Amino acid sequence: MKEMICIVCPNGCHLKIDASKEEIKVTGNLCPRGEAFARAEMTCPMRTISSTVKTTSSVQPVVSVKVSQEIPKSKIFDVMDQIQSVVLDHDLDVGQPIIQNVCDLGVDVILTTSFRNG
């Protein structure tokens, strides 16, 4: 029996995971997302990351970005290397990708603040 706290939402459910049998059994979750989270933690933990990318603007020297979907926890620093290697030099709106299919994960890095190269 493994215990963990669900981090999907701020409720922070106290999950109990029974992985002794073939099928993983989860209790203590208030919603189905908790069960999905517990299963993923036991097999391939997923996380979202947020960061900033450099720009050519002096008014807005960095602009905030995030991954469009969760990525495997083990790939966080590979994705960060890609994020740190980009410089944004043209106008781009919230939600638009600055890196497509980052590290071949099928996930984009998208803007969370609009950028105007002023």
Added chain:
Amino acid sequence: MKHVHTIVIGGGPAGLAAAISAHKQGVSVLLIERESKLGGILKQCIHDGFGLDRFKERLTGPEYAKRFIDELDALSIDVLLSTTVLHIAKEKEGYCLDVVNADGVARYSCKSLVLSTGCRERTSRQVFIHGQRPSGVYTAGSAQYFMNILGMLPTRRCVILGSGDIGLIMARRLSLEGAQVLGVYEAKPTPSGLTRNLLQCLEDYNIPLHLSHTVIKVYGDSRLEGVEISKVDENMHPIPGTSFRVDCDALILSVGLIPENELAESLSISLDPKTKGPFVNQYFMTEKEGCFICGNALHVNDLVDHVSYCATKAGAYAAQYENKKHYDQPVQVEGNFGYFIPQRIRYPLGEDPIACYFRVNREMKKAKFSLIVNDQIIYTKVFHHVKPPEMEFLELKQDLFKGAKTISVKMEELL
């Protein structure tokens, strides 16, 4: 002098929601913001997790703010940016405000006022750290501003004091950008931040959390060179002989937030020593008629969703405000509460359910909330896994308070 029905001061999440809500009630609204952009602290909170309650989505701070800014724009609500409120005076009917911006000084009058001035971070001065004042001592929020707005890394190797959420989020952010976070030290025996942040910000990055430890001294003249850390006893006093030095180039403080109420205090509005925000009734109205307050200026919230919810209500009440005959009944607080809002109930009662916000004063696996009116328990609710860092929310029907001569709320542990 220009007249508006409702003036909202502060364009962060609370002010945005309050202004939109007041406007929807059909009154004229003016939103005043001291910075050049709307959004308040959300602009620099680039991590996600905002909006799960309100939008059922995991948004980052800037995205959450944008939802409200877009709505404000679509409704053509008047906004004054880069504008500071110099002075507020209570008039016979309403308020008179002097404001200053690049166009000079202007005077506005309004019938009702919403204070949505947010909160400030506690600083090293308020936690009594000895030593010189070298550079490299930052509040978590200023470190966040350096990184997320200015694009500068404020440290290569740091210690974080305090386990508040912003500190935990900065621990992750600094690690992602290649800085070394040596550890998070917390004077209390329990962590202050949300459990999910302990897991996804510290455990994920192998950052140790040391409870019952504090920083007692900083080393370095021009730049921080190290900190002296000591174990503390249950009263959070350093235990002699337990201290040790950790070499680092920055100390990041995440030692709590305090509601920002300079404007409220200038109106002689008294503050609840527990929340550090004004006393309010169920309409989020302070003890000054027609002056409403919401968001982190009222009490420090853990979730922006709650700020928006409370501000939406406060904005609507400010728009509907009429100075009718009334009396207020205090709410007595008993048992294991840290604080309870509202602190007063206004009569005659209205119809909306009353939004109650509270914190407990210690961790309890199971606790019972009771509402006691005229010495009779008329409502109870059981809460699971309550702890001081996590704010609790509850809505009570106004009918419950009918004919009350005494009102009290009680929180007790169930074993």
